[in-house]
Amino acid sequence: MLRFGKRSGWKFSRGVHLLQLSRDTLNCLVSCKPKIRLDIGLLVGTTYIAKDNIVTNHDLTTCGSKMLANYKSPFDATVVQLLALQGSQLVGKSNLDEFGMGSSTTNSYFGVCENPMYEEKRIAGGSSGGSAASVAANMADFSLGTDTGGSVRLPASYCKVIGFKPSYGRISRWGVVPYAQSLDAVGIMAKDMSIIEKVYNVLNQYDSKDPTSLDLKTRLRIPSTTKTSLTIGVPSQFIIQELSPKVRQTWTSTLCRLQEMGHQIRPVSLPSIKKLLLAYYTIVTAEAASNLSRYDGVRYGYCDDTIHNSPRDLVDENRSSFGPEVQRRIILGNYTLSSSSGDHLLKATQVRKKLVDEFNLVFNLGNVITSEKIEQQTDKCDIIVSPTASSEPPTVEDFMKETLENFLNAYINDILTVPASLAGLPAISIPVGDYGIQIMGQFGDETTVLKLANDIVSK
Numbered sequence: 340m341l342r343f344g345k346r347s348g349w350k351f352s353r354g355v356h357l358l359q360l361s362r363d364t365l366n367c368l369v370s371c372k373p374k375i376r377l378d379i380g381l382l383v384g385t386t387y388i389a390k391d392n393i394v395t396n397h398d399l400t401t402c403g404s405k406m407l408a409n410y411k412s413p414f415d416a417t418v419v420q421l422l423a424l425q426g427s428q429l430v431g432k433s434n435l436d437e438f439g440m441g442s443s444t445t446n447s448y449f450g451v452c453e454n455p456m457y458e459e460k461r462i463a464g465g466s467s468g469g470s471a472a473s474v475a476a477n478m479a480d481f482s483l484g485t486d487t488g489g490s491v492r493l494p495a496s497y498c499k500v501i502g503f504k505p506s507y508g509r510i511s512r513w514g515v516v517p518y519a520q521s522l523d524a525v526g527i528m529a530k531d532m533s534i535i536e537k538v539y540n541v542l543n544q545y546d547s548k549d550p551t552s553l554d555l556k557t558r559l560r561i562p563s564t565t566k567t568s569l570t571i572g573v574p575s576q577f578i579i580q581e582l583s584p585k586v587r588q589t590w591t592s593t594l595c596r597l598q599e600m601g602h603q604i605r606p607v608s609l610p611s612i613k614k615l616l617l618a619y620y621t622i623v624t625a626e627a628a629s630n631l632s633r634y635d636g637v638r639y640g641y642c643d644d645t646i647h648n649s650p651r652d653l654v655d656e657n658r659s660s661f662g663p664e665v666q667r668r669i670i671l672g673n674y675t676l677s678s679s680s681g682d683h684l685l686k687a688t689q690v691r692k693k694l695v696d697e698f699n700l701v702f703n704l705g706n707v708i709t710s711e712k713i714e715q716q717t718d719k720c721d722i723i724v725s726p727t728a729s730s731e732p733p734t735v736e737d738f739m740k741e742t743l744e745n746f747l748n749a750y751i752n753d754i755l756t757v758p759a760s761l762a763g764l765p766a767i768s769i770p771v772g773d774y775g776i777q778i779m780g781q782f783g784d785e786t787t788v789l790k791l792a793n794d795i796v797s798k
Contacts, residue, residue, distance in 0.1 A: 380426030381541055385480040385534070387422065388473045391432040392439055392516040393483055393525070395419055402516050403435045403447035405660045406634050406641050416514020417546050418483060418525055425541050430479055433469030437662045439485055439518040440627065442493055442752060443738055444468025446664045454732055456499050461732040464494030467526070471498040474528050481529035481538055487518050488619060489727075489756025491526030492768040496727035496775025501792070502528045503535050506783050507763030508553040510539075511546035519626035520551070522760050532793045535767075539785070553783075560707045561783030564721045569791065571597055572607035572701055572720030581751055583730040589774045590726050593795065597724065600794065605720055607701045611694040612758060618694075619757045621675055621687035628672025631665070634658070695762045702781040708763075722791055727768040727775030728752050767792045 394400045394412035401407045419429065436446040444452035444465040452468040454461040455476040463472040467484025471494035474482050484491040486504040495502025504526040512523055527538045546552045571594065582590075594604050634640050636657035637650070661669065675683045699706050703719045729752055733741070755777065759766035765785045768775040769792050776795070780788040 380424065381537055382422060383426030385427045386430045387427055387538075388431040388433050388470060388479045388482040389416075389419065389429060390435050390467050390470045390482070390484045392435060392485060392518075393418065393432075394514045394516065395429065395432070398432065400432070400516065401449070402438045403444075403449060404437045404662070404665070405448045406657065407516075407639070408448065408641060410639070412514070414514065417511035417548065418542055419514065421511075421541055421544065422538070427480075427538075427541075431473065433467075433473050433482060433484075435469055435484075436466035436490075437665050438516070438627070438631065439466040439487055439490060439523075440664050440668055441465045442489070443742075444472075444494070445735065445738065446662055448662065451735055453735065454498055456497075457732070460735045462497065462735055462738050464497035464728075464732060466490040466494075467502075467528070468494045468497075471495050471500055471502065471528050474498070474500045474530060480531075481527060481534050484526045484528055485515055485518070486524050486526045486760060487522045487623060488753055488760045491528060492727050492756050492766060492775070492777060493752055495528050495768045496770070496777075497732040499770040499773065499775075500528050500530050501532060501535055501767065501769050501796070502526060502775075503539065503767040503789075503792075504759065504765065505539060505543070505785055506553075506765045508551050509765075509783075509785070510542045511544070511549045511552050513546055513548040513552075517626075517630045519623040520630070521626060522623060524760070524763075532789070532796050536789055536793075539789070543785075557707060558783075562704055562707075563784050563786040564704060564780075566721065567601070569602045569721040569787070570703070570719070571602050571604050572723040573604060574607050574609050574612065574723060574725065576609055576612040577725045577755060579729070579754060581729040582726060586726045586728070586730060586774050589771055589776065590724075593771055593776050594724065596795070596798070600798070607720055607723070609694065609697045609701065609758065611690055611697055612754065614690050615694065615757055615761065616753055618687040618690035619753065619761055620671070621683050622691065622761075624668045624672035625675045625684050626672070627665075628669045628676060631661075631669055634661075691761050694758060698758075698762050698764065698781070704781040704784055706782045708782060721780075722787055723779040725777050725779070726755060727777040728755065731773060769796055771795070 392402045393416045396412050396414050400412050434447050434452045436444050442465045443462040452463045454463040467490045470482035470484040475498040491502040491504050504524050510525040527535050529535050545555050636653040640657035703721050759779045764779050765788045766779045768777050778788050778792050
């Protein structure tokens with residue numbers, strides 16, 4: 340295994356140096372030898388890197404945390420098994436914000452992941468920053484990340500690669516260490532749309548081991564748009580003050596190109612977006628606090644040769660080894676779950692449901708999960724197009740300074756990416772010039788999202 344980080348330094352084992360980093364500060368966790376290698380399959384000859392919260396049984400799965408710094412899974416995640424069966428070779432595990440909590444990959448126990456697309460030290464985005472940076476640095480043909488509120492799309496935008504999050508339940512989460520299981524989705528990053536589509540076709544399968552996986556009956560009922568001329572929706576709530584002039588210009592020019600391609604542009608409204616971040620962080624921290632309660636040093640946790648005087652000492656040592664961002668979210672989540680007022684989570688869930696209803700009113704296609712009746716209307720839209728991020732990636736120094744002054748600054752970009760996650764919709768970020776443009780579709784309508792993204796990238 341080959342690692343590089345502030346705490347670990349360079350470490351070699353198995354006598355193998357698999358990859359030469361284009362920048363020695365990239366801080367991606369790199370391994371390994373594949374468990375299975377086949378000479379047949381849809382992905383023969385391809386290599387990939389997996390975010391280090393996707394378990395593999397031949398090496399460590401750390402989640403970017405001291406808590407799991409020596410954890411080795413007894414099994415491979417479903418996505419790892421499927422890719423191996425189709426001939427793709429796993430060559431590394433990538434750095435991430437600890438347990439996926441962050442938007443910068445600066446919260447990792449193994450050090451900051453820097454963006455390889457810039458000479459100065461800029462953040463790679465997060466929490467799948469290592470996955471995006473590794474693709475941008477040509478370390479593999481594609482990478483896997485996880486997206487809870489934009490953790491695939493934001494780093495893809497910052498690192499100028501393609502980042503695709505399918506509908507919730509399309510790709511199995513079995514073997515993915517959970518952050519917030521009602522939101523987590525495995526995503527794909529690459530520089531080539533054809534790779535994105537091939538990998539998605541391999542992973543888009545029902546998995547009986549994952550209780551949230553879409554069953555075959557539901558998959559067959561999902562419709563798709565067959566029009567050649569689409570109606571593009573532009574949410575007024577995304578026109579925020581924080582959008583930089585260059586991002587606005589890129590968004591406008593993309594919409595103009597879509598018009599030239601024969602598509603129509605229409606303003607749409609999603610009023611619940613104004614309350615979205617409050618609802619999102621209520622739900623996500625509550626689920627995170629519940630999920631992370633198992634890390635107590637007894638069931639899961641960092642183990643060493645220290646002799647503890649009591650079980651409480653063991654628990655105290657393990658719980659205090661979480662980083663500050665994880666501790667912050669655990670505290671907030673426990674407050675939500677134990678608050679005497681008790682209505683926070685319920686209200687957040689109601690906002691989430693209202694958002695889904697608003698998307699259903701906006702899209703031409705119906706949602707097979709929330710309604711049986713599917714009707715197409717002409718006064719709605721087929722797809723939504725927006726920026727992925729409000730600006731170019733800040734420098735590591737500026738980001739750290741702003742976060743230190745007010746940690747809420749790190750959450751600004753979430754307003755653009757969280758809606759698709761809360762509603763479980765498919766969304767992709769594609770590079771247009773120096774910035775990412777996001778395309779969102781109705782639940783299950785990956786076909787239209789991928790086709791439009793391919794049309795924009797190829798022209």
